[in-house]
Amino acid sequence: xxxxxxxxxxxxxxxxxxxxxxxxxxxxxxxxxxxxxxxxxxxxxxxxxxxxxxxxxxxxxxxxxxxxxxxxxxxxxxxxxxxxxxxxxxxxxxxxxxxxxxxxxxxxxxxxxxxxxxxxxxxxxxxxxxxxxxxxxxxxxxxxxxxxxxxxxxxxxxxxxxxxxxxxxxxxxxxxxxxxxxxxxxxxxxxxxxxxxxxxxxxxxxxxxxxxxxxxxxxxxxxxxxxxxxxxxxxxxxxxxxxxxxxxxxxxxxxxxxxxxxxxxxxxxxxxxxxxxxxxxxxxxxxxxxxxxxxxxxxxxxxxxxxxxxxxxxxxxxxxxxxxxxxxxxxxxxxxxxxxxxxxxxxxxxxxxxxxxxxxxxxxxxxxxxxxxxxxxxxxxxxxxxxxxxxxxxxxxxxxxxxxxxxxxxxxxxxxxxxxxxxxxxxxxxxxxxxxxxxxxxxxxxxxxxxxxxxxxxxxxxxxxxxxxxxxxxxxxxxxxxxx
Amino acid sequence: xxxxxxxxxxxxxxxxxxxxxxxxxxxxxxxxxxxxxxxxxxxxxxxxxxxxxxxxxxxxxxxxxxxxxxxxxxxxxxxxxxxxxxxxxxxxxxxxxxxxxxxxxxxxxxxxxxxxxxxxxxxxxxxxxxxxxxxxxxxxxxxxxxxxxxxxxxxxxxxxxxxxxxxxxxxxxxxxxxxxxxxxxxxxxxxxxxxxxxxxxxxxxxxxxxxxxxxxxxxxxxxxxxxxxxxxxxxxxxxxxxxxxxxxxxxxxxxxxxxxxxxxxxxxxxxxxxxxxxxxxxxxxxxxxxxxxxxxxxxxxxxxxxxxxxxxxxxxxxxxxxxxxxxxxxxxxxxxxxxxxxxxxxxxxxxxxxxxxxxxxxxxxxxxxxxxxxxxxxxxxxxxxxxxxxxxxxxxxxxxxxxxxxxxxxxxxxxxxxxxxxxxxxxxxxxxxxxxxxxxxxxxxxxxxxxxxxxxxxxxxxxxxxxxxxxxxxxxxxxxxxxxxxxxxxxxxxxxxxxxxxxxxxxxx
Numbered sequence: 004x005x006x007x008x009x010x011x012x013x014x015x016x017x018x019x020x021x022x023x024x025x026x027x028x029x030x031x032x033x034x035x036x037x038x039x040x041x042x043x044x045x046x047x048x049x050x051x052x053x054x055x056x057x058x059x060x061x062x063x064x065x066x067x068x069x070x071x072x073x074x075x076x077x078x079x080x081x082x083x084x085x086x087x088x089x090x091x092x093x094x095x096x097x098x099x100x101x102x103x104x105x106x107x108x109x110x111x112x113x114x115x116x117x118x119x120x121x122x123x124x125x126x127x128x129x130x131x132x133x134x135x136x137x138x139x140x141x142x143x144x145x146x147x148x149x150x151x152x153x154x155x156x157x158x159x160x161x162x163x164x165x166x167x168x169x170x171x172x173x174x175x176x177x178x179x180x181x182x183x184x185x186x187x188x189x190x191x192x193x194x195x196x197x198x199x200x201x202x203x204x205x206x207x208x209x210x211x212x213x214x215x216x217x218x219x220x221x222x223x224x225x226x227x228x229x230x231x232x233x234x235x236x237x238x239x240x241x242x243x244x245x246x247x248x249x250x251x252x253x254x255x256x257x258x259x260x261x262x263x264x265x266x267x268x269x270x271x272x273x274x275x276x277x278x279x280x281x282x283x284x285x286x287x288x289x290x291x292x293x294x295x296x297x298x299x300x301x302x303x304x305x306x307x308x309x310x311x312x313x314x315x316x317x318x319x320x321x322x323x324x325x326x327x328x329x330x331x332x333x334x335x336x337x338x339x340x341x342x343x344x345x346x347x348x349x350x351x352x353x354x355x356x357x358x359x360x361x362x363x364x365x366x367x368x369x370x371x372x373x374x375x376x377x378x379x380x381x382x383x384x385x386x387x388x389x390x391x392x393x394x395x396x397x398x399x400x401x402x403x404x405x406x407x408x409x410x411x412x413x414x415x416x417x418x419x420x421x422x423x424x425x426x427x428x429x430x431x432x433x434x435x436x437x438x439x440x441x442x443x444x445x446x447x448x449x450x451x452x453x454x455x456x457x458x459x460x461x462x463x464x465x466x467x468x469x470x471x472x473x474x475x476x477x478x479x480x481x482x483x484x485x486x487x
Numbered sequence: 488x489x490x491x492x493x494x495x496x497x498x499x500x501x502x503x504x505x506x507x508x509x510x511x512x513x514x515x516x517x518x519x520x521x522x523x524x525x526x527x528x529x530x531x532x533x534x535x536x537x538x539x540x541x542x543x544x545x546x547x548x549x550x551x552x553x554x555x556x557x558x559x560x561x562x563x564x565x566x567x568x569x570x571x572x573x574x575x576x577x578x579x580x581x582x583x584x585x586x587x588x589x590x591x592x593x594x595x596x597x598x599x600x601x602x603x604x605x606x607x608x609x610x611x612x613x614x615x616x617x618x619x620x621x622x623x624x625x626x627x628x629x630x631x632x633x634x635x636x637x638x639x640x641x642x643x644x645x646x647x648x649x650x651x652x653x654x655x656x657x658x659x660x661x662x663x664x665x666x667x668x669x670x671x672x673x674x675x676x677x678x679x680x681x682x683x684x685x686x687x688x689x690x691x692x693x694x695x696x697x698x699x700x701x702x703x704x705x706x707x708x709x710x711x712x713x714x715x716x717x718x719x720x721x722x723x724x725x726x727x728x729x730x731x732x733x734x735x736x737x738x739x740x741x742x743x744x745x746x747x748x749x750x751x752x753x754x755x756x757x758x759x760x761x762x763x764x765x766x767x768x769x770x771x772x773x774x775x776x777x778x779x780x781x782x783x784x785x786x787x788x789x790x791x792x793x794x795x796x797x798x799x800x801x802x803x804x805x806x807x808x809x810x811x812x813x814x815x816x817x818x819x820x821x822x823x824x825x826x827x828x829x830x831x832x833x834x835x836x837x838x839x840x841x842x843x844x845x846x847x848x849x850x851x852x853x854x855x856x857x858x859x860x861x862x863x864x865x866x867x868x869x870x871x872x873x874x875x876x877x878x879x880x881x882x883x884x885x886x887x888x889x890x891x892x893x894x895x896x897x898x899x900x901x902x903x904x905x906x907x908x909x910x911x912x913x914x915x916x917x918x919x920x921x922x923x924x925x926x927x928x929x930x931x932x933x934x935x936x937x938x939x940x941x942x943x944x945x946x947x948x949x950x951x952x953x954x955x956x957x958x959x960x961x962x963x964x965x966x967x968x969x970x971x972x973x974x975x976x977x978x979x980x981x982x983x984x985x986x987x988x989x990x991x992x993x994x995x996x
Contacts, residue, residue, distance in 0.1 A: 156934055156935055
């Protein structure tokens with residue numbers, strides 16, 4: 004098979020899987036198995052893609068282009084760069100784990116559920132691979148549809164408010180992005196991201212950024228986040244914070260920063276301030292949150308802020324660190340949400356005042372939560388330590404006080420993470436924790452352990468990502484050349 | 488006295504003539520064919536008529552690269568006409584399939600054996616209204632425009648009221664008759680003023696007279712254009728000429744609503760675009776702004792009014808008003824890009840409008856009461872195919888990338904931007920955002936409440952959920968075809984745009 008076929012296959016294979024599942028009247032077990040098969044096939048495809056990727060070569064790789072509608076210069080153009088390769092990997096691995104979790108807990112109406120999960124996989128991969136603005140937008144919007152139904156049907160008691168808020172917030176941003184896309188594309192005469200020129204328009208930059216800061220999210224555009232993360236089923240919350248949020252950050256890197264260099268430097272301080280605010284505010288809220296998912300949700304807000312800090316530092320170290328941290332935090336938050344789901348299944352609640360003392364007699368749960376928690380609070384030697392260190396060093400080169408704010412927030416991260424660990428695992432036994440509540444079952448371990456293994460691997464070799472995301476020694480040069 | 492008859496290009500008129508002919512045949516069938524096979528025969532005639540019409544329209548499209556008027560300048564034989572007719576007749580064919588299982592008027596006869604009494608009359612009316620619309624999109628002067636408008640309007644009045652034992656149906660027919668007649672009178676008055684000022688009724692002649700005599704600012708011409716715009720806006724159900732739409736769409740038998748909501752809009756939009764760009768090119772600054780403002784009002788009223796509705800047919804009616812607003816964005820530019828945008832937009836729109844009402848018809852049959860958000864609960868799980876089709880249609884209306892509605896919105900916004908109207912793009916974007924709320928409400932109602940919550944116990948207290956729904960094979964075929972067109976148009980944009988571009992090539996842009 005031609006190597007560039009992997010790019011399209013990664014997008015359309017899960018979509019085909021979804022359609023297959025909707026049409027075949029299979030049993031619950033068979034449906035889950037087929038879905039899982041497709042998810043694993045995705046991971047396999049991605050490994051093949053990564054194996055074919057040539058890190059010593061500049062520009063877009065494994066690209067495919069076909070006419071969509073030529074009179075406005077819109078095409079189906081897909082391909083990968085180093086950084087998008089890692090994000091695609093995060094997507095397929097994360098989605099496979101979350102699909103498997105759905106199978107494990109036995110979601111109702113399996114055909115609808117698994118079909119939507121596969122559709123979500125395809126759409127998200129599409130976001131990271133699209134090299135045409137309208138195609139990017141189509142996938143960006145397409146992610147919303149399965150998410151809306153997944154949360155609305157399988158979510159918690161207050162899912163209606165959560166979905167409405169989530170959809171209206173994100174669509175508000177992305178529709179203005181559509182206006183910006185039209186303006187950019189018609190001015191440039193093409194909607195192609197690779198060949199399209201840079202633009203100096205600040206309005207267009209703001210149009211794009213609004214969509215991305217809502218998706219990521221950054222302070223003060225995170226109004227949808229706590230409800231969506233609490234009401235979604237745990238595996239969907241995991242996808243939201245681990246993968247979907249990265250689409251917003253990816254958009255900042257691939258479109259806002261790359262295509263709008265002048266507005267980027269004009270608004271740099273403003274965006275850095277928002278990012279720093281998200282970092283500090285998110286960390287403080289995470290420290291105050293009364294429940295497991297609340298902590299993880301707000302810590303995702305903080306981490307989005309940190310990554311945006313790295314991206315908008317506009318320095319080599321900042322870019323490298325941001326990509327590494329996107330992947331590391333993706334794996335961390337997926338693991339944490341899946342563990343949160345496991346805890347909630349055993350105790351019916353995630354509230355700290357009803358939890359506690361779960362470590363006793365549950366060594367696997369305790370060990371896994373400890374390991375993920377410790378990596379998440381960026382203990383030296385961990386993947387997120389490497390990522391955060393790079394980001395802080397990068398933003399320090401911009402101005403020292405950003406690094407001071409960032410470092411302070413990392414201390415807060417240690418506080419909220421340790422609070423989470425002790426509230427769930429230690430302290431007096433909570434009223435909802437019964438002796439019958441089992442340790443993690445082999446099935447659950449099989450979901451989370453590979454993610455944690457990935458994190459440990461990245462901890463051992465963070466350069467695997469940070470050195471292989473951008474062509475050449477200087478990411479800023481790569482950005483300036485628009486990745487051509 | 489010798490009467491000089493003009494030479495007639497019968498082939499150019501053949502799609503319309505075929506429909507008229509089959510309409511007569513259907514009427515005869517109502518009288519001559521025994522009741523037992525009347526439905527079969529009537530439907531056979533209608534299907535044959537629509538398919539023959541489509542084939543002829545396709546043939547004419549291929550055969551007419553250079554558009555011209557025929558029948559003494561009364562009718563355009565060109566690709567704009569033919570493509571419009573193909574869309575219209577395809578909807579007509581789908582409506583026929585829907586009507587087999589959802590024949591308007593069946594509720595009139597409690598005795599099931601008498602239900603087929605008036606089948607053929609309905610199909611004759613459907614064919615006649617399709618013929619009127621097919622002629623309307625090709626009208627080349629103000630006389631044929633008015634005649635064909637009345638032609639399809641009168642048949643639609645009857646079709647709305649055909650279920651005359653139903654409370655809403657008669658009311659819908661009467662309301663549509665009164666408001667529609669008012670609209671037609673307005674149009675006629677405007678036509679008279681324009682004729683008075685220019686001395687010509689043909690579109691081309693009006694443009695020549697306005698250009699040659701410098702009549703762009705002439706009071707009669709300006710007022711005439713305003714009245715013509717108002718009259719046509721009634722037909723396309725654009726605000727503030729929309730007052731009849733929710734009541735008529737709600738009251739009319741749902742099969743008729745499905746036909747009206749998609750076909751009337753296609754015909755009115757295409758004719759209006761041609762009339763404005765052909766007859767009044769020099770007044771573009773006037774009608775461009777007028778339509779931009781009407782678009783804005785339609786988007787505002789349609790979307791905000793839809794938010795508070797509970798009846799699904801009314802929601803879709805207000806959504807149709809808002810959709811008219813989006814189409815008018817493309818129309819108001821009067822550019823080649825606007826023409827392509829409008830033509831493309833109508834393809835997924837007509838499929839989705841027809842399909843969504845067809846699905847409502849199925850639910851209505853099941854419940855025996857009007858469909859509301861409340862009693863739509865659980866529908867998506869009970870009838871998975873119709874449920875999935877419905878969320879494709881409404882998400883397509885909302886412009887999410889599931890159907891060609893996404894590309895259609897993109898195109899009309901691009902046309903507005905290209906025209907220099909960024910404000911109109913922003914208006915459209917904000918309107919889309921508002922519309923999401925009620926489109927999502929439909930999906931929410933179908934999927935996100937368990938059907939056990941359903942309180943409605945129709946006819947004798949039989950619980951709805953759990954009971955096996957009717958099979959309705961042809962309805963599924965019609966909805967499936969609409970779904971294929973709606974989704975397919977997202978992928979096959981280039982071929983459709985090529986068609987639209989060739990069609991727009993017939994217009995003097």
